[in-house]
Amino acid sequence: MPTRRLFTLACASAAVLAGALLHGCAGTPPGVGGEPPRRVDASTTEYDLYEALGYRLAWRGFPVVPARRAAKFVVADENVIVFQDNGDTVTLLDTATGMRRWATEVDSPLTRFVGNTIAGDRVYCASDNELFVLDIRTGELLERHNLAVVVTTRPLVMGSMAFFGSAPGELLGHNLISTYKQWGYRLRNSITARPVRTGPYVAAVSQAGDVLIVNPANGSSVGRASIFGGLSNDPVADDTTVYIASTDQSVYAIANERGSIRWRHRAEQPIVAQPTLHDGSLYVHIPGRGLVCFDATNGAIRWESVDARGEVIAKRAGRLLVWDADRRVVRTLDPERGDIVETVELRDVFTLVTDTFVDGVLYSVNPGGRISRWNPRL
Secondary structure (H helix, E strand, O other), X not given: OXXXXXXOOOOOOOOOOOOOOOOOOOOOOOOOOOOXXXXXXXXXXXXXXXXXXXXXXXXXXXXXXXXXXXXXXXXXXXXXXXXXXXXXXXXXXXXXXXXXXXEEEOOOOOOOEEEEEEEOOEEEEEEOOEEEEEEOOOOOEEEEEEOOOOEOOOOEEEOOEEEEOEOOOEEEEEEOOOOOEEEEEEOOOOOOOOOEEEOOEEEEEOOOOEEEEEOOOOOOEEEEEEOOOOOOOOOEEOOOEEEEEOOOOEEEEEEOOOOOEEEEEEOOOOOOOOOEEEOOEEEEEEOOOEEEEXXXXXXXXEEEEOOXXXXXXXXXXXXXXXXXXXXXEEEEEOOOOOOEEEXXXXXXXXXXXXXXXXXXXXXXXXXXXXXXXXXXXX
């Protein structure tokens, strides 16, 4: 997730724009104008880059990364970080200290892994045809389950069940107690988007546009819908609704108990960025328009920020953090208008992970696996 070299993050220099309209000036559309965004100067240190985002360094941790390997999967909760390289080595770090608790080779470097999930006192490490159950305290391999189909997503764990999307298009309900398939529900085409929990149900979307909401206990359908394309991201959901940003150039809100479409927004291009749902707002990057904030209830557009792109990953000190993984740039935005406040370039970062959305801890992971914990600055 051992490379022990320090890295320097640099950001492109830009002059602060002068003569911009004051924030909130009448006639200025949301996401455009306002106070000019600030780009952090190229000479700024790494610590100052994160300070500009509202964070300070707490520690650096070093997962086990064998030679010629790199970071691939990182998940975190309030207590632990689970890191996996692009082989089979999994490392667990303590979030309080950054120290390694354990590291283990799960299977073989040639095994095709699809991702990991933390649930209770277990780490569920999934390959495309097996599920490895590790003790979160020791890393001991407790169980090894054969999966009934070739899976494509990391598991969604709910109680004694794990749910996977699969290459044949089957939503797989796998029983963690019996270690066998509990049920399966076949859709058209493959399921590459991770299933999502919505209230008491589980929802899945196939690449043919089939939308399925099921009872997780027995796999019976409680809602069906059909859209016109698949996904390059994962759906998000709340207790009543599943939100889908599709390659069919639309954003959908689908009721989970009937499968009826609550609202649909048509865009001009396929949507591939990961959407984010928080506190009644749905954030989606739409090509050509930037980051769009929807009212999740009715689909009304609250604002558009044309120069912001990527995924909303957190809210810090009242501002949204938007991670543009393609450009390795983080922007902070005013959540009421979408105005860009800060732009920070983090060149040597593989991914950013948070433990909770609002004012949580931020972890930066470099390609070689070094993890830095950044605490919210008081």
